[in-house]
Every structure is written in C-alpha cells, then in structure tokens.
Amino acid sequence: MALVKVTTPIDEETIRSLHVGDTVSITGRLYTGRDAVHHRIHTGTKPPVDLEGHIIYHCGPVMVKENDQWVCKAAGPTTSSREEPYQHEVIRDYHIRGVIGKGGMGEKTLAACKQYGAVYLHAIGGAAQVCANSIKRVDGVDWMDLGSPEAIWHLWVEDFMAIVTMDAHGKSLHQQVFEESKARLEALRA
Amino acid sequence: MTATAPLREAVPQSALFDSILELIRRTSTILPDDVVRAVTSARKQEAPGSNADVALDVIGCNIGLARDNSLPLCQDTGTILFYVHTPVGYDQLEFEETATEAVREATRKGYLRQNSVDSVTGKNTGDNTGPGSPVFHFHQWREPHVEVKLMLKGGGCENMNAQYSLPDPRLGGRDLAGVENAILDCILNAQGQGCGPGILGVCIGGDRGTGYGFAKEQLLRELDDTNGDPLLADLEKRVVEKANQSGIGPMGFGGKTTLLACKIGKQNRLPASFFVSIAYMCWAYRRRGANLDAQGNVSEWLY
Numbered sequence: 001m002a003l004v005k006v007t008t009p010i011d012e013e014t015i016r017s018l019h020v021g022d023t024v025s026i027t028g029r030l031y032t033g034r035d036a037v038h039h040r041i042h043t044g045t046k047p048p049v050d051l052e053g054h055i056i057y058h059c060g061p062v063m064v065k066e067n068d069q070w071v072c073k074a075a076g077p078t079t080s081s082r083e084e085p086y087q088h089e090v091i092r093d094y095h096i097r098g099v100i101g102k103g104g105m106g107e108k109t110l111a112a113c114k115q116y117g118a119v120y121l122h123a124i125g126g127a128a129q130v131c132a133n134s135i136k137r138v139d140g141v142d143w144m145d146l147g148s149p150e151a152i153w154h155l156w157v158e159d160f161m162a163i164v165t166m167d168a169h170g171k172s173l174h175q176q177v178f179e180e181s182k183a184r185l186e187a188l189r190a
Numbered sequence: 191m192t193a194t195a196p197l198r199e200a201v202p203q204s205a206l207f208d209s210i211l212e213l214i215r216r217t218s219t220i221l222p223d224d225v226v227r228a229v230t231s232a233r234k235q236e237a238p239g240s241n242a243d244v245a246l247d248v249i250g251c252n253i254g255l256a257r258d259n260s261l262p263l264c265q266d267t268g269t270i271l272f273y274v275h276t277p278v279g280y281d282q283l284e285f286e287e288t289a290t291e292a293v294r295e296a297t298r299k300g301y302l303r304q305n306s307v308d309s310v311t312g313k314n315t316g317d318n319t320g321p322g323s324p325v326f327h328f329h330q331w332r333e334p335h336v337e338v339k340l341m342l343k344g345g346g347c348e349n350m351n352a353q354y355s356l357p358d359p360r361l362g363g364r365d366l367a368g369v370e371n372a373i374l375d376c377i378l379n380a381q382g383q384g385c386g387p388g389i390l391g392v393c394i395g396g397d398r399g400t401g402y403g404f405a406k407e408q409l410l411r412e413l414d415d416t417n418g419d420p421l422l423a424d425l426e427k428r429v430v431e432k433a434n435q436s437g438i439g440p441m442g443f444g445g446k447t448t449l450l451a452c453k454i455g456k457q458n459r460l461p462a463s464f465f466v467s468i469a470y471m472c473w474a475y476r477r478r479g480a481n482l483d484a485q486g487n488v489s490e491w492l493y
Contacts, residue, residue: 021241036312062265064300073300074265079346079383102346103383103442124248125346125385125441126474128265129255147314148304149265161248163241163443177444178381181436185374188432190367 009053010097012117018164020171024121026160029139030100032059034078036150037143038086041094048142048152051094055121058083058101060149062128063138070138072155076128077102080120088112100162104174113168120166122173134160206285206486210292210338213488214270217340217478218262218301221253222493224413225389225450225475229253232387232440232447242445249440249473264385264474266344267302270324273339273410273479275331282328285336288486289326293318302342327403335489339410339479343471350384350470351405352376353398355463364464366425369394370432372466377433377449382442385472387450389413390429393467396457401467408453409471412493417454426452440473450475 006014008028018024031049033041033056041047061075080087080101087105090096091112098118099105102125113119123131137156144151165173221229233246256263270293276282294317296302306315306323318324331337354361354372361375362368373392380388391408393401417423429452439445450473459465479492 023244060265060303062262062267062300062303064298074262074303076265078266079349081383102385103381122441122443124245124252125382126264126344126472127248127252128263129259129261130248130252132261132265133255146312147307147316149314163244165443173444174381174442177438177442178378180444181381181438182378185378185432185436188374188435190362190370190374190428 008055010055011053012097015097015117015119016168018119018167019169020164020167020173022164024162024164026055026162027158028156030055030057030155030157030160032057032061032151032153032155034058034060034150035082036146037152038083038090040143040146041090042086047094049154051096053095053097055098055100056090056096057155058099061132061153063148063153070141072132072135072138074128075132075135075155076126077123077131079103080105084109091116091118104165104172110166110170110172110175113166114170117168119164119168121162122165123162131160134158204288204486206288206482207292209480209482209486209488210289211295213338213340213478213480214292214296215260215301217342217476218267218296219260220257221263221474221476222478224493225473226253228413228450229387229473232450235446236440240445241443242439242447245440245443246447262301262303263476264344264472265303266346267305268342268344268476269348270302270318271327271341271343271406272324273327273341273407275329275333275337277334277336278330278332280336286326290319290324293324336482337479337492338482339477339492341406341409342476343406344385344474347384347388347470347472350376350380351402352379352468353402354466356466357464366421369466370425370429373429373452373468374432376468376470377436377438380470381438384470385474386438386442387440387447387473389450389471389475390452391469391471392452392454393465394454394456395459396465396467397460397463398465398467400457401465402469404455404457405467405469408455409469409475410477411453413451419456422454422456426454
C-alpha cells in the first residue's frame with residue numbers, strides 16, 4: 001500500500017499503476033457530478049467541460065455565495081452506487097480516469113475501470129470538512145438548473161486524500177468485504 | 191410590475207426563531223457527546239494504520255473541524271425532522287411557521303444544504319421547504335414547557351433503511367430469532383453505503399408507516415442507555431456483537447467496528463402482520479434538542 005501523489009488530468013499509465021489499498025493525494029481540478037449529471041450525460045447530452053483524463057467527484061456540496069464568490073462550506077462524498085447504471089458509459093465515452101465517492105460501485109463500473117483504465121477512489125463518507133479543507137477554490141459551475149447539490153462544480157483541490165478501493169486490474173475491496181461478511185454473518189445467524 | 195407577490199423578506203424577530211436557528215446550527219455542526227464518545231472508543235478497536243483506523247481518524251478530525259469552524263459535519267444535512275412536545279393549548283401552527291422560517295435562514299447561512307426537490311419535476315426549492323419538508327412530529331404533554339428535538343438524517347443512510355415482513359423463508363419466523371436475522375440482513379446489505387459505523391433504530395411491529403416512524407424515534411435515545419425491556423436489551427447487545435464480527439468495518443473498508451449501537455422498540459401489530467422496520471443512521475448522527483420556556487428561550491440544551 002503506497003501513498004501516491006497525482007495531478008489532474010491523469011494519464012492512463014499512472015492510473016494502471018494504482019492498486020486497491022493505495023492512498024492517493026490529488027491536486028488539480030475536480031468536477032462534481034452526481035445523479036442528475038450522470039443521468040443527463042447518459043441520455044445523450046454532452047458535458048459542458050472536457051472530462052478527458054479527469055476525475056468526477058460524486059458530491060453535492062454546500063455552496064454559499066459571499067461577495068459574489070462561491071464558497072464551499074462542506075463537500076464530502078455521496079453514495080456512488082446510484083451512478084452504477086451510468087458510470088461505465090461515462091468512463092468509456094469521456095475518458096475519465098477515476099471517480100471519487102463512497103460505498104463503492106458494482107461489476108459494470110469495475111469492468112469499465114479495467115477496460116478503459118480508471119479507478120474508484122473512496123473518500124471518507126460524512127467527512128465534509130476534511131474534504132472541504134482540500135478545496136482551495138471554486139472556479140465555476142455548470143448546469144445550475146439541476147439545483148446546487150446536483151450541479152457540476154469546478155473545484156481546485158490540493159492534497160485531496162482518497163483510498164483506491166477498485167482498481168484497473170479488476171480488483172474491488174467492496175466485492176471482497178461483501179463476500180467475507182456474508183459468510184461470517186451466515187455463520188452467526190440466530 | 192412583478193409577476194408574483196413579494197416573498198416575506200423580513201426575518202421574524204422572536205426568541206423562538208433565534209432558539210430554533212441555534213438548534214439547527216448546533217445540530218448540523220456539533221456532534222453530540224454520546225456519539226463522539228462512541229466514535230472515539232471505536233478507534234481503539236482497530237489495527238493502527240489499517241484503512242478502518244484511517245477512516246476513524248479522519249472522522250475524528252472532521253468532528254473537530256465542524257465544531258471549531260461552525261460548519262456542517264456532513265454536506266448532506268439530510269431530512270429535517272422536528273420532534274416537538276408541547277403543553278396543552280400551545281399554538282403548534284405558530285411553532286411550525288417559525289421553525290420553517292428558521293430552516294430558511296439556516297439554509298441561507300449554509301448550516302443546511304438546499305435539500306428539498308420536487309419529486310416529479312426535479313426542481314430544487316432552494317430553501318429546504320416544500321411539501322413534506324421540514325418534517326414535524328407534534329405531541330402534547332402535561333409538562334409546562336416545550337421540548338424540541340431535531341434530527342438531521344442524511345440520504346445515504348436513509349437509503350439503507352429496510353423493512354421486513356415475517357415470516358420470511360430466508361430469515362425465519364415471527365420471533366426474536368427472525369427479527370435478529372432480519373436486522374443482520376439489513377447490515378449485510380448496507381455494507382459501507384450508509385456511512386458506518388452505523389447506529390440502528392428498529393421497530394418490531396406497527397404497520398408499515400408507523401413502524402418506520404417509530405424505528406427512527408428510537409434514534410432519539412442516548413447511545414449508552416439500557417432498554418427497559420430485558421428481552422430487547424439482550425437483542426440490542428447481540429446485534430451489535432454480531433455486526434462487529436461481520437468484518438464490514440468503518441466505511442465498509444473491513445474492520446471491527448460496523449455498528450456503534452442498536453436501539454429497538456416495539457409496537458403492537460395486527461394478528462396478520464409482523465414487520466421489522468430498521469432505520470440506519472450514519473456515524474454523523476446529528477440529533478440535538480432543547481427545552482424552551484414560555485417566551486421561546488432555551489432553558490436547557492439536551493444531549
């Protein structure tokens with residue numbers, strides 16, 4: 001398990017060098033995108049930003065406008081499994097190299113990570129202040145018609161920490177923990 | 191000419207408004223002591239340097255940052271649930287109007303995220319109000335004061351709630367063994383998605399609606415209390431012990447702490463029905479309360 005510093009946009013080789021259990025420290029641009037964004041892209045609308053080599057952050061931040069400037073008040077990850085119906089195609093079509101979220105994703109996304117070279121990065125759910133501390137600027141926003149939590153926020157982050165829980169080699173920590181916990185709980189049945 | 195009547199801009203100046211706004215701020219930004227204690231002692235169970243240890247370390251830092259900077263613990267400030275006890279004759283409508291205004295103000299200040307979305311059009315009202323938001327549960331009592339409790343329950347954990355109807359060939363019959371297996375099934379399915387280590391509120395019985403409501407009300411209990419019903423106290427203990435042997439761990443990373451607590455209540459049921467309703471609460475277990483005097487000032491903070 002290694003600590004790997006990466007800068008966005010990221011190349012495929014760097015992504016394929018990561019393994020489940022590695023901690024990644026990210027610096028650069030992150031784009032938020034959650035349910036409504038994925039649904040809209042999946043139904044054929046082109047994203048308003050170039051996602052090539054970038055990371056999508058499953059996050060609906062608390063944003064407040066102060067002196068005409070957006071300020072991020074809280075920004076932890078949201079549950080990623082809701083993007084499972086869309087994520088594979090979004091990775092394939094827009095060449096994103098990773099998603100940050102919580103709770104992990106399913107087999108379709110895992111297959112996309114392997115085939116196209118991407119990783120799933122797990123931030124700590126609920127830790128909205130620790131995450132927000134790494135967000136140094138809010139550089140813009142698109143698709144505000146979806147409402148603030150669902151919009152595409154352009155964040156500039158420094159040393160945003162996340163753990164690789166699904167890698168580009170077909171390995172998923174979530175799959176492993178599920179199988180193990182299932183067996184243990186079966187044995188503990190009343 | 192404006193197309194619509196101007197919105198009420200003026201913020202009502204009342205002690206009740208100020209008290210509720212402060213209750214919302216505290217609930218969103220300061221985790222209750224009993225929860226902080228449980229999270230802190232959980233970390234001691236985990237292997238130093240493991241992913242579980244790292245997760246609980248980050249959670250600990252987050253609790254401090256939110257408190258010190260008066261900012262939301264979690265960006266999902268959740269469903270806004272008020273549980274209010276009022277003396278006979280108290281004007282509950284006025285309470286509801288004032289609390290709703292306080293919710294609007296808390297949203298403007300960034301203590302609450304804009305979290306109220308039209309379920310058909312997808313339009314966000316922008317101020318946390320609208321049909322069903324915020325939620326009020328009023329009860330009368332014969333005490334002279336008002337007691338208001340507030341719970342902010344995030345969507346990630348709310349999505350992990352589950353309701354079982356027993357008997358179930360997979361889980362068992364209409365007995366405590368069946369109930370226990372249903373709860374363990376909920377824990378297995380939730381994995382890390384509800385932002386564990388979690389806390390469960392459970393209702394045995396009731397109908398489908400009241401069962402879920404009563405399960406959530408179990409989360410108003412103190413984490414270290416003891417259930418007055420010895421059978422349920424035993425079940426609570428057993429569920430936590432078994433959950434923590436599952437290896438799911440904080441965030442589903444693997445580890446020893448899957449549940450911080452389980453609180454179980456019961457309601458009578460119809461002969462035909464036997465529901466087990468489970469409310470999964472995340473570690474960011476935001477619930478606070480206050481007693482209010484006749485003017486609406488806080489006389490005592492709860493939790």
